[in-house]
Amino acid sequence: MNSFIPVCEPYLAGKEKEYVMDCLETGWISSAGKYVTAFEKEFAAYCGASYAVGVCNGTVALHLALVAMGIGKGDEVIIPNFTMIATAFAVCQTGAMPVFIDADPDTWNIDVSLIEAKITPRTKAILPVSIFGQPCDMDAIQRIASKYKLLILEDAAESHGAVYKGRKTGNLADVTTFSFFANKNLTTGEGGMVLTNDESIYKKLLYYKNLCFPLEGPRNYLHEDIGFNYRMTNIQAAIGLAQVERADYYKSLRIQNAQRYQSFLQDIPGIQFQQTLPDVENVFWMNAILVDESAFGKSRDELMQHLKQKGIDTRLLFVGMNHQPSLRKYGCDTEGYYPVTEQLTKTGLYLPSASNLSEATIRFICDEIIAFSKTAVHV
Ligand SMILES: Cc1ncc(COP(=O)(O)O)c(C=O)c1O
Numbered sequence: 297m298n299s300f301i302p303v304c305e306p307y308l309a310g311k312e313k314e315y316v317m318d319c320l321e322t323g324w325i326s327s328a329g330k331y332v333t334a335f336e337k338e339f340a341a342y343c344g345a346s347y348a349v350g351v352c353n354g355t356v357a358l359h360l361a362l363v364a365m366g367i368g369k370g371d372e373v374i375i376p377n378f379t380m381i382a383t384a385f386a387v388c389q390t391g392a393m394p395v396f397i398d399a400d401p402d403t404w405n406i407d408v409s410l411i412e413a414k415i416t417p418r419t420k421a422i423l424p425v426s427i428f429g430q431p432c433d434m435d436a437i438q439r440i441a442s443k444y445k446l447l448i449l450e451d452a453a454e455s456h457g458a459v460y461k462g463r464k465t466g467n468l469a470d471v472t473t474f475s476f477f478a479n480k481n482l483t484t485g486e487g488g489m490v491l492t493n494d495e496s497i498y499k500k501l502l503y504y505k506n507l508c509f510p511l512e513g514p515r516n517y518l519h520e521d522i523g524f525n526y527r528m529t530n531i532q533a534a535i536g537l538a539q540v541e542r543a544d545y546y547k548s549l550r551i552q553n554a555q556r557y558q559s560f561l562q563d564i565p566g567i568q569f570q571q572t573l574p575d576v577e578n579v580f581w582m583n584a585i586l587v588d589e590s591a592f593g594k595s596r597d598e599l600m601q602h603l604k605q606k607g608i609d610t611r612l613l614f615v616g617m618n619h620q621p622s623l624r625k626y627g628c629d630t631e632g633y634y635p636v637t638e639q640l641t642k643t644g645l646y647l648p649s650a651s652n653l654s655e656a657t658i659r660f661i662c663d664e665i666i667a668f669s670k671t672a673v674h675v
Contacts, residue, residue, distance in 0.1 A: 306479070330530075331531075336348040343467055344464050347498035354475025358386030365420075371421075373422075378613075393627065394617065399637055402570075403427075404430075426455035448469040457577075458579045473489070481651065484536040549651040561665065570584060611646040612644070616638070617630075
């Protein structure tokens with residue numbers, strides 16, 4: 297068995313090296329170069345979206361998307377309380393205010409039944425996050441968005457290739473963003489992408505991404521608006537193209553990991569997995585479990601410590617947005633109580649989830665969990 301099993305690592309098993317070497321040998325290492333457009337085209341086609349814009353990471357993808365959607369100061373954006381901090385920060389970076397909604401106790405995604413109560417005349421958009429690889433209940437979110445004339449931006453940083461009622465993330469919202477960080481199901485090291493079917497939003501994405509250089513006409517170095525340099529490099533895109541060429545294979549490996557964990561641990565009391573909605577294909581970016589100490593016999597922290605001693609890396613889950621000092625200072629309403637987020641944060645952990653985990657490695661991890669549970673004194 298490996299001496300150390302990391303919680304995640306990239307899997308670069310296709311033409312990544314060949315394409316990167318092509319960039320180096322030809323000198324095309326900036327954002328100019330054929331791989332950026334090729335990657336955008338292939339990823340858009342994979343997701344079933346009309347337009348894709350590559351950017352340097354998933355955080356700026358969110359910021360760029362919000363700017364292109366016209367979100368700014370005075371606006372409110374509904375986000376899940378249980379998410380990675382980038383979701384909230386991107387909203388703050390536009391000058392708008394993130395408004396938090398607790399997670400659903402089974403899917404851990406935004407609890408759609410709580411959204412309407414937080415809509416005000418200032419609400420402009422709903423920003424659902426497909427947590428750990430599972431799309432949200434997008435039909436329900438769409439019904440609310442239509443009723444209140446809101447835009448939907450899906451943060452699909454964790455859910456490349458996930459499917460909701462026959463459609464992939466990237467084609468479920470007005471705009472969708474992805475991250476290609478090294479631990480993601482598809483990676484470019486650092487990287488991101490914004491997808492949309494709306495041509496006018498697409499043009500704004502291109503415009504703001506590149507310092508508001510005019511999209512047409514001569515380069516006279518006059519800039520009408522304040523923009524950003526969020527460009528993806530050709531080297532990032534070279535890796536991305538090789539990844540997307542094998543996207544379904546990489547996805548199948550993550551799903552297989554989840555099936556193995558769930559089957560090996562199914563009879564262990566006190567272990568809860570994320571529940572997947574019917575009609576949804578979860579791509580299991582991460583395999584997270586909640587540990588109920590009274591049933592499992594040991595606490596989450598004791599389990600993490602035990603696994604660490606056995607060379608098995610784990611991680612804590614996100615801390616709720618309502619607990620973030622940065623967001624409190626920014627002026628967000630952090631007063632509410634979010635019981636599901638509390639439970640996820642206090643009892644959850646990520647198990648190793650890399651695409652290239654073998655069945656024997658997952659068996660070893662599960663055997664350690666089971667053996668540790670058996671050392672507990674159950675009363
Ligand atoms: C839900 C979510 N949103 C946004 C991001 C930000 O992506 P990046 O790290 O590429 O900036 C992440 C990254 O892990 C994420 O999990």
